[in-house]
Ligand SMILES: Nc1ncnc2c1ncn2[C@@H]1O[C@H](COP(=O)(O)OP(=O)(O)OP(=O)(O)O)[C@@H](O)[C@H]1O
């Protein structure tokens with residue numbers, strides 16, 4: 147299938163007495179065009195799962211398929227993991243890592259530029275995304291001049307800039323007020339619907355949990371699926 151499929155994924159950090167089994171049996175699918183929630187207590191393995199999918203951390207076993215391509219089956223099945231990270235995965239990290247010496251626009255435009263887009267076009271698209279996320283007025287600022295919530299919105303714009311087929315978002319709305327948190331979910335849903343993106347959102351955020359149609363719970367390294375409320379968001383997508 148298109149989208150994401152994970153089967154029997156395991157991850158052990160370290161070895162011997164100090165080994166930690168962060169993922170024991172993770173099973174999950176996200177169709178192209180779908181946004182699913184991933185919820186679980188601190189230490190349950192959420193970030194580890196996203197890092198495995200994003201090829202930042204090597205799993206210990208199991209299978210991962212992205213866009214119909216098996217990328218991991220008890221070992222990486224791709225030679226070029228950097229290309230996978232650059233071209234296929236948009237990552238919104240738990241803490242926003244912006245490049246301190248680039249202004250806000252260039253932080254967002256950088257990946258599309260590296261992927262070969264003309265600079266002007268990449269910056270225009272960056273500005274559109276920043277405006278949709280309500281930080282367009284800070285486009286020329288340096289990251290150090292932004293509030294925590296503004297930095298987070300810039301890092302969301304950056305993850306969307308390359309229109310990757312997969313977006314992995316780790317607590318993307320935690321520092322945001324409800325209106326802006328819901329705006330972020332609307333942008334992600336719009337992105338999923340328009341570009342057939344498969345999106346996983348890790349969250350504890352009570353404001354956005356009711357918006358998911360499907361939710362996976364993770365406890366102690368194991369996943370459990372649940373139908374969400376899929377409450378319709380009232381407003382349209384910010385233009
Ligand atoms: N690099 C690492 N080395 C060793 N153990 C790790 C490493 N990263 C995470 N762990 C352990 O793996 C388990 C899962 O961690 P993970 O960061 O995936 O949890 P989480 O669900 O994202 O938690 P939180 O909600 O607090 O972010 C924890 O017990 C954690 O201590």
Ligand SMILES: [Mg+2]
Nearest residue numbers: 192193194240
């Ligand atoms: Mg985490």
